[in-house]
Amino acid sequence: MTSPKGVAIGNLGRFRIATGGSPKGVAIGNSRRFRIATGESPKGVAIGNLGRFRIATGGSPKGVAIGNSRRFRIATGESPKGVAIGNLAEAQKVLQLEIWGDFGLQQAEAQKVLQLAIRGDFGLQQAKAQKVLQLAIRGDFGLQQAKAQKVLQLEIWGDFGLQQAEAQKVLQLEIWGDFGLQQAEAQKVLQLAIRGDFGLQQAKAQKVLQLEIWGDFGLQQAEAQKVLQLEIRGDFGLQQAKAQKVLQLEIWGNFGLQQAETQKEMHS
Structure with missing residues (x-):
């Protein structure tokens, strides 16, 4: 893959998905990693205090704020777009993460x-x-x-x-x-x-x-x-x-x- 993207979920767990050219990671929790590869560029979403959620589906990142200090980023186009969803998030159409x-x-x-x-x-x-x-x-x-x-x-x-x-x-x-x-x-x-x-x-x-x-x-x-x-x-x-x-x-x-x-x- 081209570039790593990491997502930490919990203490020891890792979330990895490879569906494209480069890895995408989401850190959720303390030391766990969430990785999804669907494109050429990373997209990150922070869920919780220390976690990050990254999904690569396009050319540029799009961010969604979830909770107080959480960030959700999805790349589906050329310019960033931010959507505050609160508890749930959207991934190809709806990626909702409540952990x-x-x-x-x-x-x-x-x-x-x-x-x-x-x-x-x-x-x-x-x-x-x-x-x-x-x-x-x-x-x-x-x-x-x-x-x-x-x-x-x-x-x-x-x-x-x-x-x-x-x-x-x-x-x-x-x-x-x-x-x-x-x-x-x-x-x-x-x-x-x-x-x-x-x-x-x-x-x-x-x-x-x-x-x-x-x-x-x-x-x-x-x-x-x-x-x-x-x-x-x-x-x-x-x-x-x-x-x-x-x-x-x-x-x-x-x-x-x-x-x-x-x-x-x-x-x-």
């Missing part, structure tokens, strides 16, 4: 909207969203290889790890406990509302995968064609849950569910 903790984000690429609302410590790697990547995280978690075609919404209030989350349209994660999510792929809507500790792997939903869990459980290979709704208030393990249209799970005790496959609707 309440230390986290590391790497290789996050959003076509239209990359929204980051993070209230805890987490690590995000290889997050790619076509239209909307919304991250609202209030706990510690790690996210890797999150790819959303249209909407990747992450609202997490606990500790969890997310890897290889791919959503075609809407990947919504609302998690209130500790869990690990790997290989979550949703065609339209993957909604995760989890209030307990659980592990989710290979969750694939065609249209709507809604997870509302209030206990500890493990979910692997959950595939729903249209609606996979999980409302669980106990400890259980769920593996290979496949629903064609509606798989609704409302569980108030401890149980283990494996290889649940429904063609149209299974309510429990």
